[in-house]
Amino acid sequence: MGTIDSKTEEIIFRAARKVFTRKGFDGARMQEIADEAGINKALLHYYFRSKDKLFDRVFRDVVKMTLPRLISIMNSEMPLFDKIRTFTSTYIDILSGNPEFAGFVFHELSRNPNRLLESLKESGPNLRLLENQINEAAGSGEIEYIPVTHLVVNMMSLIALPFIAQPVIMGMFPMKPENFDAFIQERKELVPQMIINSIKRRP
Amino acid sequence: MGTIDSKTEEIIFRAARKVFTRKGFDGARMQEIADEAGINKALLHYYFRSKDKLFDRVFRDVVKMTLPRLISIMNSEMPLFDKIRTFTSTYIDILSGNPEFAGFVFHELSRNPNRLLESLKESGPNLRLLENQINEAAGSGEIEYIPVTHLVVNMMSLIALPFIAQPVIMGMFPMKPENFDAFIQERKELVPQMIINSIKRRP
DNA sequence: AAATAATTTAACCAGATGGTCAAATGTACA
DNA sequence: TGTACATTTGACCATCTGGTTAAATTATTT
Structure with missing residues (x-):
């Protein structure tokens, strides 16, 4: 099937x-x-x-093309900062190859929220693991505590929104398509740096 | 008219x-x-x-309900950090009152990118001003340099995406609607803190 | 080569959808 | 009150759209 x-x-x-x-x-x-x-x-x-059936296959396919790789990174034993870096660059790579995916998934999900729940229920990310890593790093004074929810949403936001907002961005700052691609590539460094910088404890 | x-x-x-x-x-x-x-x-x-005309009026109205307030903050003489804080909490307030606006604008804009350009051309934010503030703060050693583009996109991302991704977020982390509202309210503090923290120069 | 099954197409259908129009209703004003 | 004008409606139309079907074409099997 x-x-x-x-x-x-x-x-x-x-x-x-x-x-x-x-x-x-x-x-x-x-x-x-x-x-x-x-x-x-x-x-x-x-x-x-039918159109519904075809769409359903497409939606599942798109989810299957993105979620598993991201979830496996989340569930790996990688150290926290590496995890943030790998997650970001992988997610950006996926979306660079398929810039419409982000807007598509979020838009269709708001039309029918149940769609993702199934996909997530069967193999969701192990948030408990990430939570533990945050607690450890916070306990050892390496980082300032941050709730998992916000950390994950922050990463998703900084990575995905630029693709959804591409026309806005290219309109605000005069950008040709090549410039936008370069801008996105810069974010593979900038985003994890920013996240890590924002939680790393100051000496 | x-x-x-x-x-x-x-x-x-x-x-x-x-x-x-x-x-x-x-x-x-x-x-x-x-x-x-x-x-x-x-x-x-x-x-x-016609449907097109009616939609056009609605779209313009939505833009007019959000952009001007944000632009005036951007164009104000407020100090950089205050600007980041005010921008964030204003934008979040607007979207809290109209959670569908974010997804609506971005989605419709990708259907017809020209729509916003008009609105932006007639009264866009003064990015040069913000750029100067960044350069000054970077020059005085108060912050690490960051391109305006990324700073603005980072703010937009951290603020707007959670609304677009609401169903995803509520699915990933079991959340009731009240919890989501609280989650968003937390971000009025967290987002500016995070942005400022990420650019503030370390001693 | 004939027969059987799988693939592809043109023509068509029913319901939905944006839009129109003439008639009906309401309102203001002489 | 009667008349001009604006507002509101029910009925209707043309077109679009997802979906069907029977026939044609191609591939497979015997």
């Missing part, structure tokens, strides 16, 4: 992912997906019964 | 803002707006010729 065997099925699926992630469920048209795939609209329904 | 005189016009407009900000342009239905306003669908077109 969930596998793609035929060649055309693969083509259709990629087309669907492209259109859905760019336009969202409501903005996407089955006809547009068919055109993008270069096939007849009826073929969409032959392979993926 | 752009004013609302009649009582029903006001009711319709509020209904439209509610529906559009929650569902987006593509997800919104004229019938739903009419129902929300408790009037006939034809009346929508009587007051606001």
Whole structure:
């Protein structure tokens, strides 16, 4: 279940992912997906019964392309600061390759919050582990205490929002696409530095 | 131009803002707006010729409800750290009162990037001023240098994303709506502290 | 090569959706 | 009161959209 065997099925699926992630469920048209795939609209329904079913597959695929790698970093035994650095650069790399993913996931999730819950329930990040690392580092005086919630949300925010806000950013600060890419790359260093700097205890 | 005189016009407009900000342009239905306003669908077109026109008014209104206050803070002569604190708490207050605004603006902007450019062109924030403040503070050794772009994007990110990601956050960390509100309130202190901490030069 | 099954298509359908219009209702004013 | 004007509505229309179906085409099996 969930596998793609035929060649055309693969083509259709990629087309669907492209259109859905760019336009969202409501903005996407089955006809547009068919055109993008270069096939007849009826073929969409032959392979993926309905728009809902096709969308569902796409959404799961997008989650599967991002979450597992991030969760495995979170759940690793890596030291706290390394974890922050690795998480950031991995997440930024993923989104650099698929800039629409961030906006897509958050937007569709607000349309149907239950969607992610399933994915998270079956293999969520082990927040207890991260919590322990924070407590240890705070106990030893290495860092100032910060609740896990805020630390995680801070990382997500600093990483994901620039992609969602790309048009705003490129409008505010005159930027060509290459400049925006460079700007994002700078953040692979800047974001973890900033997070670490903000919690590291001052001498 | 752009004013609302009649009582029903006001009711319709509020209904439209509610529906559009929650569902987006593509997800919104004229019938739903009419129902929300408790009037006939034809009346929508009587007051606001088309869905596009109505949406445009709503979008402009939302921008006008947020941007000017933020811009005036940015353009004020307030000291850098105060500016960061005031900007954050004002922005969070605005979004707390209208949690859908953030996702709405960013999503619709990626559908039509030109929309904001107009609003920004006529009265954008004076980034040169902020830049000077950064340079001064960096020159005097008070802070570590940071490009304006990153500083501004960092603030936007830490403030706006939690609202966009609300369902994700409430799913990851078991949170009831009240808890989420409290979580957001905590950030009015935490975010500026974090930003300032991350740039303040260490002794 | 014939028969069977899988893939692909053109044509079509039903319901939804943005939009129109003529009639009805209400309001102000002479 | 009657008349001009604005407001509101129900009914209707054209188009779009997801989905179906029967036929055509291609691949597979015997």
